[in-house]
Amino acid sequence: MTEETGGKVTLMNAVWATELFTPRDGVGETATYGRQMHAFWINGNENLEMVPGVLTDWSVSDDGLSWDLTLRDGITFHNGDALTINDAMFTMEFTFGPEAVTESISPSVQAEAAETASIEATGPNTLRVTHTSPKAFFPFFISDLSFGIAGVLLPKTYFESLGQTGYNEAPIGAGPFRLDKHVISEQILLERYEDYFDPERGPSFQTLDMRLVPEVATRVAALRAGDADVIEANLAVKDQVEDGGGRMIWSQESSYIWILLPGCWEEQFPCHKKGVRQALDYAIDKDLIINSLYGPEAAVAKGWNWATPNALGYSEDLDPVPLDVEKAQQLLADAGYPDGEGFGTLEIHTWKAGDVPFLPEQAQLIADMWEKNLGIDVEVIVGEAATVRERWFDRQLDGKVIVRANETRWDGGSITNAIYGNPEGGAHLGGRRDDLIAIAKDALTVVDPALRQEAFNQAYKLLREERYEFGTGYVNLPWGVGPRIAEWEPWPVVAYQTAIWTMKLN
Structure with missing residues (x-):
């Protein structure tokens, strides 16, 4: 976490898709908010490399069928509950167990679930996922480099107390931001989670106010008026953004x-x-x-x-x-x-x-x-x-x-x-x-x-x-960025807003 941790960033997207928060309910656009609220099994970086996230280690068997996964200690969900092997097993079963074949809306999750042979705990902080055929892409698929939210962790006790519908109405995760308010088709208001396990990826500001604004003209007008700090833009509005005191940052x-x-x-x-x-x-x-x-x-x-x-x-x-x-x-x-x-x-x-x-x-x-x-x-x-x-x-x-x-x-x-x-x-x-x-x-x-x-x-x-x-x-993807944003370095070859922790305010 940086020393400068106050302030608010208002970010406007054109599409959020389902506005739901579980891996079964995720499609590509759910990454817009899912990457901010959730912790992922594996993290990525700007060089498209996979690095430890919730997992500290992952390795594959000689036959390519089984992945052995090791959990990090000291992670808590937004309600203060510790993330344990029980949460990891629950999440993996929910995401890739038999029910996900028919219950997930993501074709990629469905296909992965259909070829998941077993999920087992092998120790107090280790588990093994075995597939019916080798899946070299599995670590990438459950990382934040991938599309959507197939790689996010769920809190077992909290989830089961509410059910899937109740959880989607009041979700918690273990990511850098916690949900404060959700107005369907309008606003997802997130507050910095002070106990986030990865301080280097902690945001440098307090509040991320995400708004759903389908029309680019409305987003540009908000940026020029100072009502937004970051917007999804396009090249046609480049002059309007710059004439209003903003600039363009590109997700390559x-x-x-x-x-x-x-x-x-x-x-x-x-x-x-x-x-x-x-x-x-x-x-x-x-x-x-x-x-x-x-x-x-x-x-x-x-x-x-x-x-x-x-x-x-x-x-x-x-x-x-x-x-x-x-x-x-x-x-x-x-x-x-x-x-x-x-x-x-x-x-x-x-x-x-x-x-x-x-x-x-x-x-x-x-x-x-x-x-x-x-x-x-x-x-x-x-x-x-x-x-x-x-x-x-x-x-x-x-x-x-x-x-x-x-x-x-x-x-x-x-x-x-x-x-x-x-x-x-x-x-x-x-x-x-x-x-x-x-x-x-x-x-x-x-x-x-x-x-x-x-x-x-x-x-x-x-x-x-x-x-x-x-x-x-x-x-x-061009982002229109207002004068309050001093710097931001979004990743290449990853859609939507990424690397929010690199965003610094003036």
Whole structure:
């Protein structure tokens, strides 16, 4: 904890998602507040390295199936209760036990739970998690480098006294801030927890006042008026932020633009044919989209979805394919839809995202390109993030297209498992094909750190070729920062606000 520990920071996000606080209830955007309130099994740092958090040590068995975890002493929850092996066992069972397969809303948590064979206490401060197949990504998945809040610790006695609903209404954690007030869809007010176990990551100010403000114009107006200190911004408002006395701070490589084609294993859909999926990809001018909507400072047409340039498994030959209208038209004609004849209307579903501005505008540009270059009728439907996700997982968007933002991550093992390795999961995209399941599983079984880059790279190349998903590139998230913020160093390749303890006030 620093000596200067007074003051308040008001931070405005565009999306919070569920506004719930348990690992089963978490999606990517829950990290906005979850990282502040909760302690994680494993911490990360600015170099994308995993370092001790609640765990002081973690090691894997020779066969790659079992992870042995050692708890730190001296951690307390916000109500003063000590964090013990009972809390650790309860949390691990709640997050990855059998019930999580159906009760978690996160496809990645569902997939991990489905392949968790056992969870056992092996000593007064040690436990062992065993999987049905090697999971080299497991430590990363339960760290604060990962998306969402799959790696947070829960207080067993307190949780069981309230139940899951009651806990979500009055949550406590063991993180650097405790919850003081929660107004749904409006405010999450957090106060510094004086007994936080990691003083070096303790905040230098007393209060973090988080506000949910979907419209960027309203956020900018609040920043200029001094009613906000940090806002999710975009490049289009850079001049307004700076003219009002603020500046821009960038979270580098924080999110990617994801184009998904769910349910394409069903033969009645045109996307069942690989040539159709490839045609849709080749008909998009990614550079035009990036340059017209974002500019090179804010976005880059590189990477294959979560395999961005600083992620495990990346190589330049995974970058988005360039526009090739002639090739796209030939692929579509060979698939039986010359000039779009007989294709029908293709729906694109999207939403307004805080981490990737102009998502609906991007979806419309893609629709215009498909209509112009392929002759396909396209309709863009803008909805709410939670609703679109729910419809996707319930298979209501099969045969359609989703254009969405998603969080970058250094280790894409958990999402690879959910998207390709778990054919019965709601998020599965890989055609329910045994060959693609095997490709994903083979990469995930590689535990040796020296071999994982090559294993993931080869798997990503093969999966990318099938075009069940593709993208236009990644974005650097700009934060508008007011004059009260002297410094802040958010992490790269991790979405939303990170490293709050580096934020210092003037």
